[in-house]
Amino acid sequence: MQILIVWDDLTPEWLDRIAAETGAQLLVxxxxxxxxxxxxxxxxxxxxxxxxxxxxxxxxxxxxxxxxGVEGVLAVPWGNPDMVLTNGSGIFGPNIAEQIVxxxxxxxxxxxxxxxxxKQHQWEWPYTFGELYGSHVGLLxxxxxxxxxxxxxKAFGCxxxxxxxxxxxxxxxxxxxxxxxDLDDILPNLDFLVCSLPHxxxxxxxxxxxxxxxxxxxxxxxxxxxxxxxxxxxxxxALETQEIGGAALDVTAVEPLPPSSRLWDLDNVILTPHNSxxxxxxxxxxxDIFFANWRRFRRxxxxxxxxxxxxxx
Amino acid sequence: MQILIVWDDLTPEWLDRIAAETGAQLLVxxxxxxxxxxxxxxxxxxxxxxxxxxxxxxxxxxxxxxxxGVEGVLAVPWGNPDMVLTNGSGIFGPNIAEQIVxxxxxxxxxxxxxxxxxKQHQWEWPYTFGELYGSHVGLLxxxxxxxxxxxxxKAFGCxxxxxxxxxxxxxxxxxxxxxxxDLDDILPNLDFLVCSLPHxxxxxxxxxxxxxxxxxxxxxxxxxxxxxxxxxxxxxxALETQEIGGAALDVTAVEPLPPSSRLWDLDNVILTPHNSxxxxxxxxxxxDIFFANWRRFRRxxxxxxxxxxxxxx
Numbered sequence: 001m002q003i004l005i006v007w008d009d010l011t012p013e014w015l016d017r018i019a020a021e022t023g024a025q026l027l028v029x030x031x032x033x034x035x036x037x038x039x040x041x042x043x044x045x046x047x048x049x050x051x052x053x054x055x056x057x058x059x060x061x062x063x064x065x066x067x068x069g070v071e072g073v074l075a076v077p078w079g080n081p082d083m084v085l086t087n088g089s090g091i092f093g094p095n096i097a098e099q100i101v102x103x104x105x106x107x108x109x110x111x112x113x114x115x116x117x118x119k120q121h122q123w124e125w126p127y128t129f130g131e132l133y134g135s136h137v138g139l140l141x142x143x144x145x146x147x148x149x150x151x152x153x154k155a156f157g158c159x160x161x162x163x164x165x166x167x168x169x170x171x172x173x174x175x176x177x178x179x180x181x182d183l184d185d186i187l188p189n190l191d192f193l194v195c196s197l198p199h200x201x202x203x204x205x206x207x208x209x210x211x212x213x214x215x216x217x218x219x220x221x222x223x224x225x226x227x228x229x230x231x232x233x234x235x236x237x238a239l240e241t242q243e244i245g246g247a248a249l250d251v252t253a254v255e256p257l258p259p260s261s262r263l264w265d266l267d268n269v270i271l272t273p274h275n276s277x278x279x280x281x282x283x284x285x286x287x288d289i290f291f292a293n294w295r296r297f298r299r300x301x302x303x304x305x306x307x308x309x310x311x312x313x
Numbered sequence: 314m315q316i317l318i319v320w321d322d323l324t325p326e327w328l329d330r331i332a333a334e335t336g337a338q339l340l341v342x343x344x345x346x347x348x349x350x351x352x353x354x355x356x357x358x359x360x361x362x363x364x365x366x367x368x369x370x371x372x373x374x375x376x377x378x379x380x381x382g383v384e385g386v387l388a389v390p391w392g393n394p395d396m397v398l399t400n401g402s403g404i405f406g407p408n409i410a411e412q413i414v415x416x417x418x419x420x421x422x423x424x425x426x427x428x429x430x431x432k433q434h435q436w437e438w439p440y441t442f443g444e445l446y447g448s449h450v451g452l453l454x455x456x457x458x459x460x461x462x463x464x465x466x467k468a469f470g471c472x473x474x475x476x477x478x479x480x481x482x483x484x485x486x487x488x489x490x491x492x493x494x495d496l497d498d499i500l501p502n503l504d505f506l507v508c509s510l511p512h513x514x515x516x517x518x519x520x521x522x523x524x525x526x527x528x529x530x531x532x533x534x535x536x537x538x539x540x541x542x543x544x545x546x547x548x549x550x551a552l553e554t555q556e557i558g559g560a561a562l563d564v565t566a567v568e569p570l571p572p573s574s575r576l577w578d579l580d581n582v583i584l585t586p587h588n589s590x591x592x593x594x595x596x597x598x599x600x601d602i603f604f605a606n607w608r609r610f611r612r613x614x615x616x617x618x619x620x621x622x623x624x625x626x
Contacts, residue, residue: 094444094469095422095442095446098418098421098445099418099422099424101418102422102424105414105415105418106419108411109408109412109415110588111412111415111416111425111583112428114584114585114586114588115428116428116432117586119429121574121577122586123568123569125586125588128593129408129588129593130593131407131408131593133408133411133594151468152465152468155465155467155468156407156465255436257436259434264431264434270424270427271427272422272427272438273435275427275442278441279442279444280441280442280444281444
């Protein structure tokens with residue numbers, strides 16, 4: 001059994017542990033050239049295997065990615081059409097949820113404007129204050145990130161509504177779960193809309209201007225999923241006309257966001273450069289998933305985090 | 314029965330409600346001159362009665378403030394030495410806790426540096442990432458603000474230790490409660506130290522350089538209580554030598570912070586201008602306390618939020 005590993009952050013100690021726990025031969029690749037030379041021999045792939053090489057992965061039975069959004073893997077031909085693809089869902093929930101809540105509080109407490117005032121040595125606050133407490137938050141997408149966000153927001157006294165593809169029931173954190181088809185009925189009631197959707201045919205352009213206009217004028221949109229959800233011209237228009245209250249964006253339609261984009265300077269926008277996924281626990285949590293799946297793989301059991309290509313995640 | 318009210322935010326509707334619920338005559342004052350002319354007739358004071366007038370408040374049996382830090386009231390003579398003073402503890406817990414958590418996440422996720430980068434149209438992050446998850450947070454002062462903060466941080470997966478004057482037991486949120494005398498033993502184990510202490514003889518200068526040096530080099534101090542807790546030269550020294558990781562300050566020794574202070578420009582400092590107490594629910598929550606206390610006052614029962622002058626809060 002041979003495992004192709006493309007994951008720069010794995011130290012020799014982690015590689016030793018993978019070798020010990022799997023008993024497999026590790027094909028450790030530090031760049032695309034090395035990976036290209038080894039991929040045809042690999043039974044399993046782990047980490048950041050370049051999608052463009054997958055056509056050569058004729059022996060690969062299973063690919064475990066170290067990230068969540070697999071649209072790049074789904075967009076290319078695979079050398080083994082029966083390969084099982086599993087993603088890194090579960091790695092990023094705590095840190096992305098934390099960044100989401102931090103961006104929401106930035107708006108309620110004016111922390112972005114406080115930062116601007118600090119730079120000017122100004123002890124004043126030309127802005128008003130709100131609270132997460134008592135606000136109604138819609139979670140568009142309710143997977144790992146949505147759940148971790150709901151857990152935290154519940155402690156702030158928010159009312160929480162999940163909006164998701166698959167049917168579901170309220171849990172310990174969300175008060176209600178609705179299907180996407182009810183989205184238009186829910187938008188007018190929200191103070192925040194937190195989006196953690198992957199890029200799929202279905203989610204692309206899901207929030208055009210007409211839906212943004214359904215939100216209350218004070219509502220803030222948070223997007224940590226994929227920028228393709230929000231047509232950028234529509235988003236900018238809704239922000240400029242103050243038909244929505246603001247946007248906290250970790251993702252944009254084009255990344256890096258071009259320096260000329262109007263989003264940079266809008267008064268009601270805060271931007272982070274697609275870094276909410278960064279966490280010091282990336283390797284630890286990613287390998288937890290890999291090891292759990294390795295045991296299932298060896299026993300012939302269904303794997304965790306299996307991506308359904310037709311659905312897109 | 315006459316109630317002197319000094320509270321600009323009270324609308325006519327709120328004043329009508331106070332009149333209806335109390336049946337008392339309201340002496341509504343919009344400025345210090347008006348208050349000075351009426352204070353000698355007042356049986357009860359409510360809101361922001363200027364401390365310098367209290368010497369004339371010979372008939373005042375009870376003063377309910379609309380704020381928490383009453384060092385100004387305790388520093389002046391009272392016309393009625395037996396006046397009961399009750400403060401606004403409970404009004405500000407949700408919003409101050411929210412601002413505390415927001416400032417902590419600003420550090421874990423680099424949101425202040427993301428804001429600076431946004432201003433420069435830069436899509437990059439020359440900083441590293443942490444998580445509140447798994448971090449050990451000390452709550453120095455564990456009253457209303459401390460508890461509301463603990464509730465929220467618990468949901469982020471923090472380990473929580475309260476450090477307080479009065480003895481106490483762990484509750485649903487904090488894992489341990491220690492007296493101030495154990496402070497030096499606890500400091501070396503903390504990732505964050507959240508301070509919500511009032512200004513008293515005891516808390517003034519409680520965290521000099523030698524105590525700051527006991528914290529780990531990466532630890533971040535959050536102060537929303539009173540600036541007098543942290544001798545400013547000591548704080549600046551600890552920050553400049555990176556003996557602590559950072560500081561999030563809503564209060565400073567001198568307010569407004571002078572434009573020449575080095576705190577403004579330190580890379581590991583974020584500042585808010587003593588505004589964490591601002592909330593759209595100020596009047597609503599403040600009057601909830603007033604009405605609860607009014608009923609107790611009329612029945613001759615002990616009031617809530619009674620300030621003990623010797624203790625200072």
